Amino acid sequence: MKERLQELKEEALKKIKDSSNLKDLNDLRVSYLGKKGPITEVLRGMGKLTAEERPKIGALANTIREHIADLITEKREELEAAEVNQKLEAEKIDVTLPGRPVKTGSRHPLTKIVEEIEDLFIGMGYQVAEGPEVEKDYYNFEALNLPKGHPARDMQDSFYITEELLMRTQTSPVQARTMEKHEGKGPIKIICPGKVYRRDNDDATHSHQFTQIEGLVVDENITMADLKGTLDVFAKKMFGEDREIRLRPSFFPFTEPSVEMDISCKICAGSGCRICKQTGWIEILGAGMVHPNVLQMSGFDPKKYTGFAFGMGPERIAMLKYGIDDIRHFYTNDIRFLQQFSVQE
């Protein structure tokens, strides 16, 4: 009996020593010190002992129990301390570590240019008008004085969806739609920004999808002088107060007369350089007085109303303004390209 108790003691001490967590330790306590434990089991056999041996075994059993209880308490304190340390270790904050940079997005350079142009014209009393990108042939061409079979349609190779539907090749259909909505009554003062689509092969200066902003003013007594004045204000606000503009005769089916507007080259101040192809001037946009046919088709009386229109490519303006040499940069989503524009804000 004595040996059995000693054995149990050794066994318990080893298990306590090896236990690695509080739950195991608690299980050991229940198992060795509880009423159903092996020590109690052994003591049940005391009846077989002599009266002399009984108190000795009883005392030994108590000593062993106390010893086990002490060890368990000791081990528990040890494990608890270890647990706290582990927790502290895991939650340690190194205040000397540099912070992780927070990545913020930025507005796309084209969005910035478009918004800048919008703000500029809103400041001159214009409203922003938008229209569908999948457009009727009628609004994209016919209402703009480009009947079917007109040679100028070939200048704009189009993505047709059906015979009467296409991806708009210009934002001008928004002008036609706006004029129609006004039912022959002026004034109209709008700019129309948006995406347009043409069957171009993509290269450094061409893209099958690009952006346009067009402007339209229709009212009584609108003249070419109003157009020139407006463009002059635009050019100076957009590119600098020292810029000059010049208008060259051109042709567009929806305006008569038609012009192209150049601004003086900032790089060489007119003496000629690579950017302005040695001319001292840089082409910016096309414009003109709204063709009487266009006014008439949209329900305006060309004897009473006149108007001007202009159209430009924000890509070209952004390229000039930021010195970007390839239009594809706008659409290939290279984060390094885009990040350059977040710095400026």
Ligand SMILES: [Zn+2]
């Ligand atoms: Zn130049």
